Amino acid sequence: MRKISLFIAMSLDGYIADSEGGVDWLKGHGSDDENIDTYSEFVKDIDTILMGWNTYHQIVTELSPEEWVYQDFTTYVITHNEHDSSEKIQFVNMNPVGLAKRLKEENGKDIWICGGANLIQQLINEDFIDYYYITVIPTILGSGIRLFENVEHEIKLRLLNTQSYNGMTDLIYTRR
């Protein structure tokens, strides 16, 4: 069955965005050429992305306004408002857990939970995340939007792998 993976970066103190939603602190402690391309490795097994409206809006207005960066995938954007869907970007007014459940039953490669925090929390609380790929950024941010907020019960994990590059550490877990 298709797996659902969270692949996201957080500060050492657990934030995925600063208080204004900014992500320009999401970087290592040195030059960029020390980086390993963990993204390309991760998305080899992915054909579908789930994200919330705010994440989508930030990508198309701020992070990459010129081109849609996830052209190789089918992206589902969860929103209460009406938008015209395309083949590559489907706007859906659905509970993320219901959508994830439906997608898991369809054929395909794995599913990437891209953000934001609220969508992630709903899926964590229903134990719908099969793999956690967490990149720890070498920064204590102090405030912002937390990755793990309103988690309703303990989830025991098994560490599968770690790697470090440019001060960042990837922690990869599955559920125990």
Add this chain to the structure above:
Amino acid sequence: MRKISLFIAMSLDGYIADSEGGVDWLKGHGSDDENIDTYSEFVKDIDTILMGWNTYHQIVTELSPEEWVYQDFTTYVITHNEHDSSEKIQFVNMNPVGLAKRLKEENGKDIWICGGANLIQQLINEDFIDYYYITVIPTILGSGIRLFENVEHEIKLRLLNTQSYNGMTDLIYTRR
């Protein structure tokens, strides 16, 4: 000059104790014999410990009531109440930042900030932590006492080392 090190374990979602202060979830994903003794390695350079009253009280009433586990060190316990100090355990009614400042100027080996959260936060906010030794426990706890709460400004870190054993990952940082 003596260095001040935080050496502590937190859940993946950043808790150092559960809502009742409990720490029995502070363990790896498998059997204990996979563990590396990172504690013994860490304390080689330590001769002084700083802790708050609640941490001290938990150690002597619950975690190790039979014997004082930090016999090899001088421990400073910060408390507003009067207690009889001994050579090994000094009860002091002082601001932790003031105490840390005084101890740094004395001769000796390095200083370990043992907990709890409030004491740690005061030292983080004054940029008094030279080294962060954070062990990430393979658990999303959901609630409890956060390690990083009320941090007032961003602190950029440099990753020095990582190691994993029994599902736990040590992340060792210094300030950039």
